[in-house]
Structure formats: C-alpha cells, structure tokens
Amino acid sequence: xxxxxxxxxxxxxxxxxxxxxxxxxxxxxxxxxxxxxxxxxxxxxxxxxxxxxxxxxxxxxxxxxxxxxxxxxxxxxxxxxxxxxxxxxxxxxxxxxxxxxxxxxxxxxxxxxxxxxxxxxxxxxxxxxxxxxxxxxxxxxxxxxxxxxxxxxxxxxxxxxxxxxxxxxxxxxxxxxxxxxxxxxxxxxxxxxxxxxxxxxxxxxxxxxxxxxxxxx
Amino acid sequence: xxxxxxxxxxxxxxxxxxxxxxxxxxxxxxxxxxxxxxxxxxxxxxxxxxxxxxxxxxxxxxxxxxxxxxxxxxxxxxxxxxxxxxxxxxxxxxxxxxxxxxxxxxxxxxxxxxxxxxxxxxxxxxxxxxxxxxxxxxxxxxxxxxxxxxxxxxxxxxxxxxxxxxxxxxxxxxxxxxxxxxxxxxxxxxxxxxxxxxxxxxxxxxxxxxxxxxxxxxxxxxxxxxxxxxxxxxxxxxxxxxxxxxxxxxxxxxxxxxxxxxxxxxxxxxxxxxxxxxxxxxxxxxxxxxxxxxxxxxxxxxxxxxxxxxxxxxxxxxxxxxxxxxxxxxxxxxxxxxxxxxxxxxxxxxxxxxxxxxxxxxxxxxxxxxxxxxxxxxxxxxxxxxxxxxxxxxxxxxxxxxxxxxxxxxxxxxxxxxxxxxxxxxxxxxxxxxxxxxxxxxxxxxxxxxxxxxxxxxxxxxxxxxxxxxxxxxxxxxxxxxxxxxxxxxxxxxxxxxxxxxxxxxxxxxxxxxxxxxxxxxxxxxxxxxxxxxxxxxxxxxxxxxxxxxxxxxxxxxxxxxxxxxxxxxxxxxxxxxxxxxxxxxxxxxxxxxxxxxxxxxxxxxxxxxxxxxxxxxxxxxxxxxxxxxxxxxx
Numbered sequence: 001x002x003x004x005x006x007x008x009x010x011x012x013x014x015x016x017x018x019x020x021x022x023x024x025x026x027x028x029x030x031x032x033x034x035x036x037x038x039x040x041x042x043x044x045x046x047x048x049x050x051x052x053x054x055x056x057x058x059x060x061x062x063x064x065x066x067x068x069x070x071x072x073x074x075x076x077x078x079x080x081x082x083x084x085x086x087x088x089x090x091x092x093x094x095x096x097x098x099x100x101x102x103x104x105x106x107x108x109x110x111x112x113x114x115x116x117x118x119x120x121x122x123x124x125x126x127x128x129x130x131x132x133x134x135x136x137x138x139x140x141x142x143x144x145x146x147x148x149x150x151x152x153x154x155x156x157x158x159x160x161x162x163x164x165x166x167x168x169x170x171x172x173x174x175x176x177x178x179x180x181x182x183x184x185x186x187x188x189x190x191x192x193x194x195x196x197x198x199x200x201x202x203x204x205x206x207x208x209x210x211x212x213x214x215x216x217x
Numbered sequence: 218x219x220x221x222x223x224x225x226x227x228x229x230x231x232x233x234x235x236x237x238x239x240x241x242x243x244x245x246x247x248x249x250x251x252x253x254x255x256x257x258x259x260x261x262x263x264x265x266x267x268x269x270x271x272x273x274x275x276x277x278x279x280x281x282x283x284x285x286x287x288x289x290x291x292x293x294x295x296x297x298x299x300x301x302x303x304x305x306x307x308x309x310x311x312x313x314x315x316x317x318x319x320x321x322x323x324x325x326x327x328x329x330x331x332x333x334x335x336x337x338x339x340x341x342x343x344x345x346x347x348x349x350x351x352x353x354x355x356x357x358x359x360x361x362x363x364x365x366x367x368x369x370x371x372x373x374x375x376x377x378x379x380x381x382x383x384x385x386x387x388x389x390x391x392x393x394x395x396x397x398x399x400x401x402x403x404x405x406x407x408x409x410x411x412x413x414x415x416x417x418x419x420x421x422x423x424x425x426x427x428x429x430x431x432x433x434x435x436x437x438x439x440x441x442x443x444x445x446x447x448x449x450x451x452x453x454x455x456x457x458x459x460x461x462x463x464x465x466x467x468x469x470x471x472x473x474x475x476x477x478x479x480x481x482x483x484x485x486x487x488x489x490x491x492x493x494x495x496x497x498x499x500x501x502x503x504x505x506x507x508x509x510x511x512x513x514x515x516x517x518x519x520x521x522x523x524x525x526x527x528x529x530x531x532x533x534x535x536x537x538x539x540x541x542x543x544x545x546x547x548x549x550x551x552x553x554x555x556x557x558x559x560x561x562x563x564x565x566x567x568x569x570x571x572x573x574x575x576x577x578x579x580x581x582x583x584x585x586x587x588x589x590x591x592x593x594x595x596x597x598x599x600x601x602x603x604x605x606x607x608x609x610x611x612x613x614x615x616x617x618x619x620x621x622x623x624x625x626x627x628x629x630x631x632x633x634x635x636x637x638x639x640x641x642x643x644x645x646x647x648x649x650x651x652x653x654x655x656x657x658x659x660x661x662x663x664x665x666x667x668x669x670x671x672x673x674x675x676x677x678x679x680x681x682x683x684x685x686x687x688x689x690x691x692x693x694x695x696x697x698x699x700x701x702x703x704x705x706x707x708x709x710x711x712x713x714x715x716x717x718x719x720x721x722x723x724x725x726x727x728x729x730x731x732x733x734x735x736x737x738x739x740x741x742x743x744x745x746x747x748x749x750x751x752x753x754x755x756x757x758x759x760x761x762x763x764x765x766x767x768x769x770x771x772x773x774x775x776x777x778x779x780x781x782x783x784x785x786x787x788x789x790x791x792x793x794x795x796x797x798x799x800x801x802x803x804x805x806x807x808x809x810x811x812x813x814x815x816x817x818x819x820x821x822x823x824x825x826x827x828x829x830x831x832x833x834x835x836x837x838x839x840x841x842x843x844x845x846x847x848x849x850x851x852x
Contacts, residue, residue, distance in 0.1 A: 030324040032346075035342070109763055111670075111764065112672070142797070143765065143766075148336060159720060170348075178611060200524070202672040203525070205675055206524070
C-alpha cells in the first residue's frame, strides 16, 4: 500500500513539474514610449568623446548633478545648490591645476562610507594642493530611499566636508557599481577623464598610496 | 558546460520530469552490479527545485537591482551519481538551471521611470531611462542564464594506509586558518578543491604519521539559486591545466550590454578566475597528542578586485598546531600558530607586513561542569578570499578558501567589516548539568578589534582604531527522560564600543553596536506519531554607524508539526521594524517523506532577506516571496 502511494505521489509530482514548465513560458518585451527616446543628456562641448565605459581604462561619461562645490563655505539649503558636472573637472591642458579626480559614492546607511568620510577632509587638505579634487556623491538615506537636500546638508555638517559634495538621488553612478557595494571610489585622470583605479569599499591602504604616487610631489 | 536556449531547456526539463514519472520502476534496478569482477553499488540522488519569485518587496526608487530580483523562476536540478566499488569511488554531480522566466532590462528601466520620485534631480527622463536600461542590461547579463555543467566529479581510492583522489574533494587543515574547503548545507555552499590529493598513513605502536598533499583549483558552485547569478570564467583566466579543470563550467557570455573584450578584467560578465592552490600537511601523533605543520600556497593570475586580499597574486599561509585530545580524562586542548604572506599584484604597492594568527582552545570537564575556552589573536590575518569580482557577482563575495575561527557563537552575524582580520580576545563557555533532565549554560566573550569601525588593512593597533566588544549569553536546556522532547532557551547581548568618538547625525558617540536577543528551540513529542517543533530568534539591535539610523527589532518564529513517518507541515512568521524593509513575512511549508532519503516539499510565502552565518562563514540571502517545490529522491 505504501509503495503504491509513493508511486502515485511521484507521478503527480512529475506531472505538476511538467505543467509548471510549460505554462510559465512567455514573452516579456515591452514597448518604449517615444518621449523616452529623445536625445537629451548632460552634454558639454568641452569633454572627451566616447565611447564611454565603467571599467578601468575607460573614459567616464559626463554626468550632471546638483550639490555644494565647497560645503565648508556658505549655507547648505536648497538655494545654495549648484549645477556641477564631471566636465567641470576636465583639465586637458593642466590649466586648472587638476591632476586626479576622486569620485566617491556614499549613502547614509553605509557604515564604510561614513568611516571613509571621517578622514576625507584631512586627505583633501593634504592632496588638493597637489592636484587632487574629491567629488563625493550622496545617493541614499538611512532607509535606502533617495537622498534629499537635508540628508546632504546633515552629511556635510557631520563630516565637515571641504570638497565637492553632490546629491545623486537617481543613483546615476549605478552603472559603475550596485548600491550595495558602496562606497565606490573612482580615481580619474583629469587630463583624459579615463578611470585609472576603481575600488569597492573603503580601501584606504590601496587608494591613498596610489594617489600619493600618481600626483606630483 | 552547456548554455542552452529555451527549446532545449524545455526538452531537458521534460526529460527530467518524465524520468521522475518512471522512478518507481527504475529504483529497483540500482542493485550492485558486477564490474570487472568487483561488485559496484550505485547511489543516485536527484534533487530538483521548481521556484518562482514574485515581487520580493525590496523595491527602492531608482535602484535597478531591487527590481531585477522580481518576477523570475527557475527549475534547478542536481543529479548526484556515486559508484562505490569498495576501495574505489567515482562520483559526478551535474547541475542544471533553467530560468523559465526572467526580468527584462527595458521593462525595469520603464518601471523606474514611472516610479521615479520628485525632488531635486539632475537628469532628464530620456537620460534617466537610458542610464537605467544600461544599468539593468549589465545587471542581467550574468543572471538568469541557463546552464548545465559538471559541478563536482571525483574518483578516489582508499585503503588503510593510502588515500588518493582526483577531481573534487574537501580539504581542511587544522582549524581552518590555512585551508578550509567544506560543504555548508545551511548556507547552500559547497566549495571543493578540483585537482589531485594524496594522504599516506603510517602507524607503529602508539606512534602515527600522516602526510597529505593537495593541488588544484578552487571550485565553488557556480550558480546561486537565491539570486539567479552565476560565476563565469573566460579563457584569459584559465591558462594551461586550469582550462582542463574548467572544461564544461559556465563561461562569461557577451551580451548587448557586456561585450566580450577578451580580457576578464574588463569583460562585464567574467566574474571568476580560479585560484590555484597547493597545500600540504604533516601530522605526527602519539597516543592523545598530535603535532602538525600545514601550509597552503594560493597562486592567482589576474586579480578581479582591488582589495588587499583579492589583489594579491600570491598568498602563502603556514601553521603549526599542537593538540592534546585527552587531558587525563578531563578535557582537551588545541593550539595553532600561523603566519601569512601576501604578495600584491602591483609590485610598486607597499607589501603588507607578515600576518600572524594564534588560536587556542581548551576544554575542561569536572563532574557536572564543562568549561570551554576559545581565544584568538590575529594581526593582518586575512581569509583566503576567492578571486571573485564583487562588482559583478556580489552574491559570491564572501567565498573563501580558509575560515579563521571566530571563537564566537556559531550563529553570530555581527562581526562587522574586517573585524576578524585584526583582533584579540576570547570566549569562555560553561555548561553545568543541574539534574538528569536539566542543564544550564552561559558564556562571556571579550574582544578588541582594530578593523571593525576603521579601514585598517595594516592592522594599526591604536585608540583610533579600537572597538571593545563584550558578548554574553545564558540559557538552559531541558529534555525528557526518554529524550523524545527537549527545549533550549537563551538570552544574550552584545556591546560594541569604539575608543574614539564617532561622528553621527545626532552628535558624537562611542557606541558602535548594541544588541539583546533571545533564542529558543523546542521539540515536543505529542504522543503517537505526532511531534511539534518550535524555534525562534528575536533581536533588538542598534547599529549606530550605518544601518537604519535608529534601533530596530527583528525576529523569526517557526512552528512545525511532524506526523511520522510521512507528513510534516510548518508555519513561519518573521518581522523587522527596520524602516528599510517590509515589516512582516509569513510562510508555510508542507512536506511528504517518501522514504528516509526521499521527500517532496512545497514552500509558499515570504522570507526575510538576511545575512546568515555559520561559524564565521557568512552569506547574504535576498528576500524571497513566492513558491518553491523541492523534490529529493535517492535510489
């Protein structure tokens, strides 16, 4: 009796699997509304041409943000937000005195980001005279919702940021690394806008010796 | 390796299903067969999972990954065949994943456009849409891909004095400081060394000698059925004999979003480069005493990440251990001392100082009292993290070839960041039998970590990097005289403070982490064939730096009934007051055991996403909402 029950159970299971396998197939290709196909982006006449990429050796695409160019000066409310793009830091001839750009993503929930930002003002004081520009982008709050102007204000006041801190609620840098792997650190050559180093996490012992070696003494 | 399209997958799925339909007759055919005069017993285990994941409720605005893990389904099949011919064993595990439904990159981007919140934004809708299509395209390029591959294969010969193995095998030297490749069912992890191994034993009276050598490449399971992600290699990271060991394994595939660059470092779906591992152990034993030396050398071709461990091209780890398995009938002791040398890929980069580790375990029994102490002292001592790109396959980022002991409770998941790479401390646990049916236990652990609240690869010991952690718990166990019923209830706490003041949104603090919790597990015989099981873990947590910003509660409770010998059913409930995740989760499961080795079960409902750890080996499980039908047959 038990053997017969077992055989029936097995066959029913097999049939269930068969039915599920067949019924679950289907097409899921969506239609794109025409208005989303319009050409519009963060363009700058003075920026390297593509192709752009997200890996070391690739050229970073220009991205526009709103944020505080120097949060150590002025207020931190919405009226103080400035339009800032990566192209602002492009320095092909060296006329701006910029050698490297450190693009750093951060989020309020991210403990490694907070640890990293504790030390960034000191690093900025140390390396800005040698041609480093730090560009931080805050993308999420403590609940992993898009960061707000208030979050950015609290952040720059908490960590006494003295370098560009930008708001990235859209997480425009998502193509470089998923949010879960924050912080992302991109070391970009300001003369070419090519990514020289791409680091996930607070890799202090790798990042800063590299920057120190790369900048003129 | 076979990467196949839907029609072929469907045929394969049908094949498996039809095969299942006729198992009743085939099972009787698996009697020992005569092979060249040797009786060979065949053991076949078939494990299938048919799973569908609906919206798992982790969706966040503007976040591609939180939509890329909704509305997908997989038929995941594992067939294990073992031929046992006495001293010889030959085995094969064939894994097959067919994703019968998966998300679409364009649809993800459209959904994000429609759900895009207002507020300060910098990009136009078309620019946002294009950016999210690209991001989703890359995200899906190594997820939900159909594969059929030989997950494990091996041939072994075993005699009293000699063991030889070719193919996949598990290896652990000492307590895991040097090399630890194991199967952890709780984490669905099964990592082996694929290559060759030999162990020779000699015994003369009370003196014993054992020597083991191993060589091969690290072979983890390549498909993560919880996320649909797979690990892919390409020819740029499989030179020489590694290409033979990787034959048939999943490869990086090119897509519209991830062109084949011919270089794993820049090929967006190339997420794994197998490390070559060589190891050896020499062990001398005399009665209950054992002395051993063991070492491992991890050779890496092209690093796929830039952190200090994964960017090393060579990691040499060696240790000496001393074990007394019997302290005059009153306990045991174990001591292991290890050194580790990392060679960075970038020769201009500063070479890290030699890593050091000391691990000590002492257990003492005196009457009804049982004391166990475990201590550790690690300086720049890193787990041998596998050459996985955490950027392209973050679900596999904790994969490692070693597992330095944590000395903490097995379930502990609150060693943050690189806690265990630069730490000193220990834990003392005491168990006392109160009567024939009751016992009590308690432990206290104190640790000082210098790599938890600060990035500190160099392991700089200072007030600026120090966290002080006090972990304690107490509980009691009861069991019935016939041992058919038992219960275990405990409460515990963890206090984790920094020496330096931490900047938070609410001012400065020295508090890094706080937790109090209670755990319980009970199995009750209800009479006749009916029994009940109850287990739960309820936690009040506060992660000051990072995390949700405010204290939160979370917990899981599971009640199950078993009607022997065939039926079982369970109901689960979880909650989480962390505002970043849904507050409640409900699930149910019903199972039917066909025999002691064969069963079918159906899970329907929700599961909380969580970091799960077993003895310091951790894995992130994403939230799940859907149904899973599991079938295991052994014949």
